[in-house]
Amino acid sequence: MENDDARARLVEAGRALVDAIGRTGVDDAALTEAADRLRSVEALLRAIEHERVPRITYDDAVGMEAYSWQRWNVVLPHLEMRFDGIKGSAELPEGLNELYEGPTGLLHGGISVVLIDALVTSLAQFHGLRNVTAGLTINFRKPTLLHTPLTVEAVLEEVHDRKVIVSGSLVSDGKTTVEATAVLVRVER
Numbered sequence: 690m691e692n693d694d695a696r697a698r699l700v701e702a703g704r705a706l707v708d709a710i711g712r713t714g715v716d717d718a719a720l721t722e723a724a725d726r727l728r729s730v731e732a733l734l735r736a737i738e739h740e741r742v743p744r745i746t747y748d749d750a751v752g753m754e755a756y757s758w759q760r761w762n763v764v765l766p767h768l769e770m771r772f773d774g775i776k777g778s779a780e781l782p783e784g785l786n787e788l789y790e791g792p793t794g795l796l797h798g799g800i801s802v803v804l805i806d807a808l809v810t811s812l813a814q815f816h817g818l819r820n821v822t823a824g825l826t827i828n829f830r831k832p833t834l835l836h837t838p839l840t841v842e843a844v845l846e847e848v849h850d851r852k853v854i855v856s857g858s859l860v861s862d863g864k865t866t867v868e869a870t871a872v873l874v875r876v877e878r
């Protein structure tokens with residue numbers, strides 16, 4: 690049975706590796722050697738593999754006051770979400786880096802949207818409303834800087850028969866940079 694600490698170490702090393710791959714300036718010989726070594730690490734890991742990336746399922750998430758989103762996924766930022774009544778929030782204390790850059794020096798808008806969408810849908814899930822995003826309105830009010838503390842916020846605004854309205858925002862260093870309204874529709878499974 691794998692243990693969480695060992696997996697956390699691996700994921701931390703993986704995130705550092707992804708950053709290093711993005712930034713490296715070493716010569717072709719070193720790039721080739723690195724690629725070969727990574728292939729052997731890949732083989733080590735693939736000895737036993739899950740079909741899906743382990744994560745908390747929607748069903749498990751119902752009523753959970755804290756939720757660790759994409760903890761084991763090096764491709765996406767890890768968010769520790771917290772829910773309190775109709776409100777949800779998540780912090781990225783160091784912000785995001787150049788791997789998530791859109792315009793020079795700024796966070797890509799699609800990434801802002803992923804962060805907000807993850808929180809608004811999870812807030813609805815916390816309330817037992819199993820849902821998919823049917824509509825999403827986004828306003829990018831101010832540029833979101835890289836390497837700047839980020840807070841994602843969500844508020845459950847309206848619950849109808851099948852439709853749930855949740856507002857969301859991204860706050861960068863105390864300033865709201867992105868505002869969103871999500872229309873979530875309840876689904877059976």
Ligand SMILES: CCCCCCCC/C=C\CCCCCCCC(=O)SCCNC(=O)CCNC(=O)[C@H](O)C(C)(C)COP(=O)(O)OP(=O)(O)OC[C@H]1O[C@@H](n2cnc3c(N)ncnc32)[C@H](O)[C@@H]1OP(=O)(O)O
Pocket residue numbers: 798799800802803806810821822823824825850851852872874876
């Ligand atoms: C991995 C790496 C990623 C990196 C990416 C970087 C860049 C990313 C950039 C940007 C990211 C943005 C990410 C946003 C999305 C993320 C969340 C998801 O992934 S969720 C999956 C996507 N969503 C779907 O697949 C739903 C597809 N749609 C459906 O399945 C159906 O349309 C469904 C279930 C939503 C509704 O269909 P029905 O036939 O069951 O029901 P009907 O009658 O149409 O709607 C029910 C009620 O909801 C209202 N409704 C439906 N859609 C609406 C809408 N768009 N706006 C307002 N109301 C709507 C209707 O008017 C109706 O309301 P009344 O009950 O009559 O009052």
